[in-house]
Amino acid sequence: MLEPLFFNLFGGLAILAATLVVVSRNPMHSVMWLIFCFFNSAGLFFLLGAEFIGIITILVYVGAVMVLFVFVIILLDVNIARMRAGFVKSLPIGGLMALMLFIEMAAAGVSGVFSSATMGQAVQFGQEVNNTAEIGKELYTRYLLGFELAAVILLAALVGAVVLTLRSRKDANYQDIAAQVAVKKRDRLRKVRM
Amino acid sequence: MSKIQFPFPFPEHLSIMVPEIFVAAMAMAVLLWSLFLPKEKHTITAWMGIATCAATIPLLLSQAGSIGLMTFYGFFILDPFAVFAKLLLVVATLVAMVLSIDYMRGEKHMPEYYAMMLFTLLGVMFMASATNFVMMYLGIELMALAVYVLVAYQREMLRSLEAALKYFILGSLSSGMMLYGMTFIYGITGQFDFEAIGIALQGVGEDGRFAMQLGMLFIIAGLAFKLSVAPFHMWTPDAYEGAPTPVTAFMSVVPKVAGFVLFIRFLVEALPVLQHDYVQVLTVLALLTMAVGNIAAIAQRNIKRMLAYSTIGHVGFVLLGLIAANADGYAGILTYMTIYLFMTMGAFAIIILMRRDGLEGELIEEYAGMSKVRPGYAFAMAVMMFSLAGIPFLGGFWAKYAVFIAAVESGHVVLALTALLFSAIGAFYYLRVVKYIYFDEAKHDFAFRSNSAVQVVVTVSTIMIIALGLFPGPLMEICHQALIGLV
Numbered sequence: 001m002l003e004p005l006f007f008n009l010f011g012g013l014a015i016l017a018a019t020l021v022v023v024s025r026n027p028m029h030s031v032m033w034l035i036f037c038f039f040n041s042a043g044l045f046f047l048l049g050a051e052f053i054g055i056i057t058i059l060v061y062v063g064a065v066m067v068l069f070v071f072v073i074i075l076l077d078v079n080i081a082r083m084r085a086g087f088v089k090s091l092p093i094g095g096l097m098a099l100m101l102f103i104e105m106a107a108a109g110v111s112g113v114f115s116s117a118t119m120g121q122a123v124q125f126g127q128e129v130n131n132t133a134e135i136g137k138e139l140y141t142r143y144l145l146g147f148e149l150a151a152v153i154l155l156a157a158l159v160g161a162v163v164l165t166l167r168s169r170k171d172a173n174y175q176d177i178a179a180q181v182a183v184k185k186r187d188r189l190r191k192v193r194m
Numbered sequence: 195m196s197k198i199q200f201p202f203p204f205p206e207h208l209s210i211m212v213p214e215i216f217v218a219a220m221a222m223a224v225l226l227w228s229l230f231l232p233k234e235k236h237t238i239t240a241w242m243g244i245a246t247c248a249a250t251i252p253l254l255l256s257q258a259g260s261i262g263l264m265t266f267y268g269f270f271i272l273d274p275f276a277v278f279a280k281l282l283l284v285v286a287t288l289v290a291m292v293l294s295i296d297y298m299r300g301e302k303h304m305p306e307y308y309a310m311m312l313f314t315l316l317g318v319m320f321m322a323s324a325t326n327f328v329m330m331y332l333g334i335e336l337m338a339l340a341v342y343v344l345v346a347y348q349r350e351m352l353r354s355l356e357a358a359l360k361y362f363i364l365g366s367l368s369s370g371m372m373l374y375g376m377t378f379i380y381g382i383t384g385q386f387d388f389e390a391i392g393i394a395l396q397g398v399g400e401d402g403r404f405a406m407q408l409g410m411l412f413i414i415a416g417l418a419f420k421l422s423v424a425p426f427h428m429w430t431p432d433a434y435e436g437a438p439t440p441v442t443a444f445m446s447v448v449p450k451v452a453g454f455v456l457f458i459r460f461l462v463e464a465l466p467v468l469q470h471d472y473v474q475v476l477t478v479l480a481l482l483t484m485a486v487g488n489i490a491a492i493a494q495r496n497i498k499r500m501l502a503y504s505t506i507g508h509v510g511f512v513l514l515g516l517i518a519a520n521a522d523g524y525a526g527i528l529t530y531m532t533i534y535l536f537m538t539m540g541a542f543a544i545i546i547l548m549r550r551d552g553l554e555g556e557l558i559e560e561y562a563g564m565s566k567v568r569p570g571y572a573f574a575m576a577v578m579m580f581s582l583a584g585i586p587f588l589g590g591f592w593a594k595y596a597v598f599i600a601a602v603e604s605g606h607v608v609l610a611l612t613a614l615l616f617s618a619i620g621a622f623y624y625l626r627v628v629k630y631i632y633f634d635e636a637k638h639d640f641a642f643r644s645n646s647a648v649q650v651v652v653t654v655s656t657i658m659i660i661a662l663g664l665f666p667g668p669l670m671e672i673c674h675q676a677l678i679g680l681v
Contacts (some may be wrong), residue, residue, distance in 0.1 A: 149332040149333070162306075162344055163347075
């Protein structure tokens, strides 16, 4: 009963947010709208009964990818005015792409091949089947070895990233306790004839 | 919550993958233990790495008799083929670590260097035992990620960073291509296990044939990149030149061996239906690769770049074994890889000994007159070069002989003759090095480092190449034995 209502709510807000991502002048606002958009699309997944994908959308896209975006925008210090300057120049090719994409999607929508009658018929399992539990069971039994190896890959990537980027700054002052303890009086004091 | 039941005796079955578990545990132990070591003592981690490799060899030998054991729902296979490949990989890693001890001394983050080598070893060992797309992809990624880091290790040097970046970007691209190919095969068959794919593909009619070929093409392209097969070889010379020399030696053997092993298993188990198609594709690739490798090497003045093209050329010859597509061909590949390991490691060991002022003896002219100063090294280098060129009766001759004969016997006579021609062209640039060493006057002072570990590598490689050249029979026999249960 309430399902169409919530579908329209989530879907409408997602479209609104996606539009605002594009039209916002401030890139930080765009990122915020994109996060909002992801939350709403996660809501759509929940409506479909795919709660695992919904949670993963929030965890991965909002929790990791968007935080990365925020950092990139902070670090890059994007200059909007300069980016907008090339708008007219790249309009033909960009507009052409947008137009082709639009025609493509419109054609696909009208053709009826992708109608909801033939597609999107999610098999409804009974109450006893739980998405997350089933995925967990598969992941930790059948795919256990791959799962473990993926963990090793993450470890190697982590260590590698630190090795390649960690550098001790030459202008920073570090405390060398061993040197402090080992220091002698004659290292520090100097007799000066007045 | 119900208790999970494995369809195999769970802790007992882990014995099948004891070497892998050991290597993984030691890689993490190296990482952790180095935190408690003072900086001066970081070299200990090198010896830990070497000890790990040395201890893995008996573990692997104890598994030598097992045929077709599977565990973890068939994700991991243990057969003589995998064991032999892993032995080669472990020995190559061991040698590369020995070459690194002196070279990497004083580098920052030394312990992580050896941990990364062990992670690479782990990745390639899983590649050797992979039976499906999941393990194939994960093994390749673990290997590739660790090698990217190793290539960039001297990050103060611009060329090292450049090499790593090129390698990384092209490597990611090739992984993407491979995954794309896998989706085609999976889409047709609904299977990702090699053997199941092989069975399912038999039932695919003409409708699915094009998608099948497309998937095969993309997977072959992805693997070809890892093996630096032309036209996917562009990254190789830069990566070889920019990487620290021990890493160059490492990456010219280990990923190649693992790549070919995986290639063989994939073609034999998953694509017997498409044999006619993949032989055609591989023939084109082999011709291109042999041409690029052997002709472009002539123009190189830097010996590391020259050896990079030499690797490409050798990969082209090894492809003949895949084209032969029979037991002789695959045994020939294993023979080739074994001998190639010693030739390459020996040659790079001498390059490392020539290191001078941070930049090692990298120009070929710098080897001029070496025979008068150090006749021993000169002899060793000459043996390596003759062997790489395939002069009888050194190891390299039998390596080429094994794959060429296999190609001829399976009916690819023209291809084998072309390969022979390219081999003759290739001999030119190997012999040029020998000419510099023996017949030219010295232009530079030689400042050889006294480094007993590297000297041992040079000596052992030289002895192995001469010994394998005189008595190739046992090795070829072992390589044939290793294929039991596969072909």
